[in-house]
Amino acid sequence: MTWFTRRDLRDLAGDASFDRGLEYVDAVGDVRQLPDGVVASVDGSDRYRVRLRQRDGLDGDCSCPYGQEGNFCKHCVAVGLRLLKRGRDGAAIPAQRREVDVRGYLEGLERSALVELVWAHAQEDAALYERITLAAATSGDPVDLDHLRRAVEDLQTGWLDYIEVEEYAESAHRLVEAIGTLGLDHPAEARTLLERSIDLLMLTRLQAEDGFRVEEVIADAMEHYQTACRAAPSDGTALGKWLLRMRLEDSELIRYEGFADLLGTDGRAAYRADLEEFARLRPDDVTVRWLREELAQDQGLDALIAVWSERLTSALDYSRIAKALAAAGRPDEAITWLERGVADGRHRDPAGDSLVNQLCEFYESAGRLADRLQLREERLAAVPDGDSWKRLKAAAVSDRVWRNIQPRALRVLEKSVKRASAWMSLPVGGPDLYVHALLGEGMVDEAWLVAEKHECHHETLKAVADARGKFYPADTVGAYKKIITRLINVMTSDSYREAAEQIAGLKPLFQRAAMDFPAYVRELRDIHKRKRNFIAELDRQRLPA
Structure with a gap:
């Protein structure tokens, strides 16, 4: 059909x-x-x-x-x-x-014949047998609790692939729904069975190729469980302990809100007490920390800050507290927390810019410009990078103020170059930042000396060479030769093309320096004659052969 x-x-x-x-x-x-x-x-x-x-x-x-x-x-x-x-x-x-009237045929059968037909099919169809068995177990008087307990325990399983998890989820869903209907007349028994079902399903979802299908069943079971708890309230302390255990396994799937009205005073106290014990035993556990923050939010900002302040390991922790206080209209306390972070040295953290920037904004609003400038200087000394340099310069409210602090700031960058050389690496700062800072201050000769002495990126070399070339074209030629050699040694199509373009642009500079441009190109061709792609790029630029 x-x-x-x-x-x-x-x-x-x-x-x-x-x-x-x-x-x-x-x-x-x-x-x-x-x-x-x-x-x-x-x-x-x-x-x-x-x-x-x-x-x-x-x-x-x-x-x-x-x-x-x-x-x-x-x-x-x-x-x-x-x-x-x-x-x-x-x-x-x-x-x-028109199809065969199957329903009419079944309605016409004698009761015994219909029973035999269904029973025969149930013996061949596990899903049908399961449906009939669950219906019989939950509709009898008394209810067959032993069968339901066995069915719940059968939820324990090993690894499930996509096909198996689909069949498992359908079977588990039928069981959960059957127990849910039991809750109408036997809520206490249903509550116990559902609690155990959720325990086992939470384990199974971790052993399934598609855990989402099992989580759907858990969500249904949780709804039935909450309904059963309302009809037959359980011991609050036991419920609080069980809920926390489930939420430590998955705090998103199992939500606190659905149980807020079921826990009662004893349940909430048990939940909180066990959570605090877990915090003592597992202080670095992210889930435990998140659950404590969630619980503290209901008690107000001060309770939340009390939890946050237990673990102040980075500048971001102080910054988070300050943001919350500022949003609550408590700027003085926000400043106190940020200054506490500075006192603890967190403004020197690599990620301390958020703390420093926040506190500088507060200082500016309060007219504490000297404090802002001092904090910016300390940040540059701790993290000598481009952002720290620019923000310090912006914090100097006048040329006179900047002239006063400029020598100290440049010495910080000079020290960062020495540290980079000592460790044979380039941390924040280094010669590139120092050269660009000197150029920005109009100190071209000093920048040139630094670039000559230290290994700089070729873009930095270009910048200082172009600045010096206005007065010393021969020096500029030497810097560009160094850049071109680096590019050639990279030995890629892009680097060859860029090197050839740089060479082509040097002809006017060679002329100003009274140097032999064709001889330089011929020298390059001879040295790198085996690099056919590079030679092809020189030809493409129509450079002397």
Whole structure:
């Protein structure tokens, strides 16, 4: 039976999935009719289960990862194409087509015959048997709690692949729903069974290739559990301890809000006490710290700051507290916390710029410009980078103030160059920053000496060479020769092209310096004659042969 066309399949799947579905038609197997459509299997990287339904047109789902996201996937397309292939031309068959009246047949059977029919099928169909067994266990008088307990314990399992996790999730969902209905008349028993179910499901989700499917079942179980707790309140202390244990496993999946009205005074106290004990035992645990912050938020900003202030390991910790206080309209306290961070030396942290910038803004608003300038100087001394230099210079409110601190600031950069040389590496600062700072101050000769003495990036060499070239073109030629040699030694197409472009631009400079440009080019050609790509770039620039 088909109730759709190829166009329907393409519209639902999109062109890409439809085209890929064409490749899977021969992988379709075990197609079976159902009252509202078909079920089939498709062999891909795994064997997937596909269900196509007649619901105001065509609808379908698949157990593959893409299908589980709600998409009409290539496997759905393949099953649809397989059905259409069975027809003559793939034309749609009217939805009103008369089918065998299965329901009427069943209604006409004697009770005993119907029981035998269902029982025979249940012995061959595990899912059907499970449904019937759960219905019998929960509808009897008394309820078969032993069977339900065994079913709950069976939720323990090993590793589940995509196919297995789909079957597992469907089975677990049926069990959870059955226990949920039990909660209407037996809430205490349902609560105990659901609590154990959640325990086991939380473990299983970590052993599943698609843990999200198990988490969906956990969410359903949690709703039923909360309903059962409201109908038959449990011991608050026990509930608080259990809730914390679950939230330490997944604080996003298990939310505190859903239990706020169920815990009571004893439950909240137990939750808090155990959380504090975990904080003592696991002070570096991120989840524990986050749960404590979450709990403190309900008690106000001061309680939250008390938690934050227990762990002040970086400038960001002080900055976070100050931001919260400033947002609450408490700027004086914000300044106190930032100054405490400075006193603890956190403004010298690599990430201390947030603390320094915040405190400088407060100082500026309060007219404490001298304090702002001092803090900027200390930051430059600790982290001599371009940002610290620019912000210090901006903090100098006049040329007179800048002239006073400029020598000290430049000495800081000079020391950073010496540290870089001593360690044979380039930390923050280094010769490049020092050279650019000197150029910015108009100290070209000093910048040139630093660039000559230390290894600088070729962009830095260009900057200082261009500045010095106005008066000493021969020096500039020497600097550019160094840059060009570096580029050639990189030995890539891009570096060869850039080197050739730099060489071509040097001709006027050679002329100003009264130096032999053609001789320089010939020398390069001779030295690097085996570098054919470089020679080709020289030719492309029409440089002397």
